[in-house]
Amino acid sequence: MRRQSAAVSLVLLALLAIVIAQASLVALLFVFSLVLKLRLGIEIGGGAMLMGSQLGYGQPQVTLFNAATVASAVFTGGCGAVAAARRFNRWRPDR
Amino acid sequence: MKGLLRLYPRSWRERYGREMEVLLEQMPGELGVGLDLVVGAAAAYAVVIRGNRILSAAGAYMHGVCVAVLLQAIAFVTFILYAQGSAASPAVAELGPIRFAVFTRPHLFGGLGALGSAAWTRTAAIEWLLGAAVLAMLIAALALVLASPRLLKSLR
Numbered sequence: 001m002r003r004q005s006a007a008v009s010l011v012l013l014a015l016l017a018i019v020i021a022q023a024s025l026v027a028l029l030f031v032f033s034l035v036l037k038l039r040l041g042i043e044i045g046g047g048a049m050l051m052g053s054q055l056g057y058g059q060p061q062v063t064l065f066n067a068a069t070v071a072s073a074v075f076t077g078g079c080g081a082v083a084a085a086r087r088f089n090r091w092r093p094d095r
Numbered sequence: 096m097k098g099l100l101r102l103y104p105r106s107w108r109e110r111y112g113r114e115m116e117v118l119l120e121q122m123p124g125e126l127g128v129g130l131d132l133v134v135g136a137a138a139a140y141a142v143v144i145r146g147n148r149i150l151s152a153a154g155a156y157m158h159g160v161c162v163a164v165l166l167q168a169i170a171f172v173t174f175i176l177y178a179q180g181s182a183a184s185p186a187v188a189e190l191g192p193i194r195f196a197v198f199t200r201p202h203l204f205g206g207l208g209a210l211g212s213a214a215w216t217r218t219a220a221i222e223w224l225l226g227a228a229v230l231a232m233l234i235a236a237l238a239l240v241l242a243s244p245r246l247l248k249s250l251r
Contacts, residue, residue, distance in 0.1 A: 018160065025167055029168065032171065032172060058201045060178075060198060062171075062196060063197050063199075068195040075166075076163040077160075079163035083158055084155045086155065
């Protein structure tokens with residue numbers, strides 16, 4: 001039971017880390033789109049959010065589709081999992 | 096200044112805390128000393144984390160996630176730079192039938208002739224330079240994140 005609850009906690013913490021990472025990535029992209037004077041549209045599920053100046057009709061626009069959102073989350077989690085598995089297998093106590 | 100010792104792991108404080116407090120009482124309370132204490136706390140935590148297999152794997156997970164976020168930000172800015180320089184409009188990032196992103200440019204200067212076109216080219220060049228600066232900054236941040244475990248190890 002203790003092992004199972006530890007495993008569930010580990011999975012939840014890993015998911016939380018991915019959510020925080022994705023939120024910080026969106027914040028980074030928002031800052032970059034402000035610096036580069038772009039309008040940024042992100043598709044999430046059935047909805048979409050548009051960031052940037054509403055008056056900036058003449059600005060170029062970048063739209064990220066659902067595939068990019070899903071691929072981004074999978075890539076982030078995958079990178080973390082590969083790094084953790086590699087460290088777990090190669091770990092040796094310090095002498 | 097002594098309050099900064101609370102940043103250190105408990106095991107470290109139990110072993111060296113008293114000694115360090117005495118040492119700090121004899122030192123001037125300068126900014127450099129405070130900075131040294133903060134860096135020392137990071138190095139002490141790195142030692143504790145490296146000593147435990149699960150914590151070490153969790154640290155590597157967080158490190159991998161940070162690298163992934165920076166790589167994606169680099170990919171985003173590279174796509175913008177490519178799209179700004181590309182003649183194709185809209186520029187699309189796709190893999191087979193799957194579309195990831197699209198960059199659309201406004202057609203405001205279409206009817207303004209050579210003057211409007213020159214203004215647009217100048218604006219695009221400035222934005223391209225800005226994009227290149229952002230990309231360089233992101234690559235520097237990625238190099239720093241990739242080197243950080245070795246840097247922390249060398250502080251021991």
